[in-house]
Amino acid sequence: xxxxxxATISQVLQENPVVLxxxxxxxxxxxxxxxxxxxxxxxxxxxxxxxxxLGDPALREGIKEFSSWPTIPQLYVRGEFVGGSDxxxxxxxxxxxxxxxxxxxxxxxxxITVTEAARDELARALxxxxxxxxxxxxxxxxxxxAVGVPDPKDLVVDAGGIRxxxxxxTAARADGIRIDLVQTPEGPAFKIDNPNEPARVKRLSPxxxxxxxxxxxxxxxxxxxxxEERETARIEGxxxxxxxxxxxxxxxxxxxxxxxxxxxxSRSERAAQELAQQGFRDVYNLVGGINAWSMxxxxxxPMY
Numbered sequence: 001x002x003x004x005x006x007a008t009i010s011q012v013l014q015e016n017p018v019v020l021x022x023x024x025x026x027x028x029x030x031x032x033x034x035x036x037x038x039x040x041x042x043x044x045x046x047x048x049x050x051x052x053x054l055g056d057p058a059l060r061e062g063i064k065e066f067s068s069w070p071t072i073p074q075l076y077v078r079g080e081f082v083g084g085s086d087x088x089x090x091x092x093x094x095x096x097x098x099x100x101x102x103x104x105x106x107x108x109x110x111x112i113t114v115t116e117a118a119r120d121e122l123a124r125a126l127x128x129x130x131x132x133x134x135x136x137x138x139x140x141x142x143x144x145x146a147v148g149v150p151d152p153k154d155l156v157v158d159a160g161g162i163r164x165x166x167x168x169x170t171a172a173r174a175d176g177i178r179i180d181l182v183q184t185p186e187g188p189a190f191k192i193d194n195p196n197e198p199a200r201v202k203r204l205s206p207x208x209x210x211x212x213x214x215x216x217x218x219x220x221x222x223x224x225x226x227x228e229e230r231e232t233a234r235i236e237g238x239x240x241x242x243x244x245x246x247x248x249x250x251x252x253x254x255x256x257x258x259x260x261x262x263x264x265x266s267r268s269e270r271a272a273q274e275l276a277q278q279g280f281r282d283v284y285n286l287v288g289g290i291n292a293w294s295m296x297x298x299x300x301x302p303m304y
Contacts, residue, residue, distance in 0.1 A: 005062040013079045017104055018048035021063045022073040026050045028277045033085035034073045039139055040092045041075075043169030044105050077101060107168050110175035112159040117181040118190060122162050132156065132163035137173040141197040145179070145190055172196070201272040204259055204284040206296040213237060219257040220249070224271045225290075229263065233290055233302045241271070254279040261286035261293070263304075 013019055020037060024030030029038050041048055053060035053072055060072065067074055067081045075082040077100055082088060091097035098105055112135070114122065122133050125147050134154070136144040150156050150165035157164050159179070166174055176195045181188055204212075212219060221238040222245070223230055230240055238261070239245055249258070258275060262268040265288050272285040286293070294301045 001062040001065045002058065005058050006066065008059070009063060009066050012049065012051060013076055016049035017078055018045060018101070019076045020048060020050045020073055021053055021059075021076075022050055023052070023054050025052055027279070030054060031072075033071075035139060036085050037073050037075060037088050039169050040088060040097070042172050043167065044092075044098060044101060044107060046106050046108060046172075077104075107155065107171050108175075109155055109157050110166070110171050110177070112157055112164050112174065113176075113178040114159040114162050114164075115178070115180045118179045119160055119162055121181050121188070121190075122179075132165050133159075135164050135166045135170070135174060135177070137166070137170040137177075137194065139173075141173065141194060143177075143192045143194065145192075198279070199276050199281040199283065201269065201276050202282075202284045203287050205287050206293045209259060209284075209286055209293075210297045217257070219259055222249075222258060222260045222271075224260055224262050224268050229304070232304050233294070235261065235290060235293055235298075235301065249275075250278070255281055257282040257284075259284040259286060261289050263289045264291050265289040 018041070020026075020034075020041065022029060022031075022034035022037065024034055026038055026042075029035035038050075051059070053063060063072070063074060064070055069081065069084060071084050073085060075084075075088050082091070082097075082100065088097065091100065126132070127147075130149050131147055132150055134146045134148050134150065136146075138144075150163075151167070153168060154165040155168055155171055157166075173194070173196050178193045180191045180193070182191045183189075209221075213221075221235060222241050223234060223238045224241045227240060249256075258272075258280060260268040260272045260275070260283070262271075265285060268289060269285045272283045275283045288296075290301065291303060294303045
């Protein structure tokens with residue numbers, strides 16, 4: 001490790017009481033272990049520093065030498081190395097992590113709105129005074145409502161006369177949620193609107209893509225296949241996702257319209273999901289990939 005890398009690490013640790021060296025960012029972790037530690041910290045802290053090691057190989061190797069720990073992520077509290085994902089998880093579950101953080105622990109109770117119709121239905125579901133409505137919001141924003149006794153570690157908030165408990169790790173994701181009761185063909189059902197939910201990947205058929213290209217719509221058509229596949233067949237006007245294009249997209253507007261395609265649609269679905277997680281609001285996956293394009297729009301594009 002170079003002296004400059006060591007000095008940079010030391011300065012960051014001196015200036016920030018809680019620092020997480022991780023793969024990706026707090027908003028978009030790039031590995032499951034980093035995502036797990038972010039979820040834990042989000043349940044305990046409103047603010048902490050994260051450092052993405054993926055863009056700096058010297059830092060990525062340097063932090064391992066600095067801590068004498070071989071893996072990422074790495075958590076530091078008041079300059080002291082705490083551990084990686086497994087250790088942080090164990091400390092959190094035992095309550096020791098909260099003790100180590102001390103006065104830094106501060107989670108703001110989320111504001112949750114329950115409509116009158118939903119409130120009446122939820123109230124009927126509560127059978128005992130000790131029960132409440134338990135809300136969970138997963139890291140991928142799946143929502144779950146259940147009736148039960150709050151966990152002692154839960155936050156409990158008053159949502160217009162209805163007690164709602166939720167894990168501390170979901171507080172930030174749950175802030176601003178609105179719970180309503182709506183009528184569906186199958187009968188009444190709860191509807192949860194969450195303003196924190198990231199944009200979802202949209203589906204685009206080959207015919208719809210052809211129409212948009214013909215109109216001259218302002219969109220970026222991205223090919224996530226291999227260069228060898230692209231030599232075999234391509235959609236005119238598309239761009240191969242190489243390092244340069246990846247960097248250009250990352251620095252561009254999150255409002256940009258991006259359409260992603262691959263051979264059959266599976267790889268492009270994963271790539272589109274990653275873009276949505278990075279904050280891009282208008283991302284489409286080409287249904288069926290270039291194979292469907294060949295069958296439905298342009299038979300001159302070879303199938304393979």
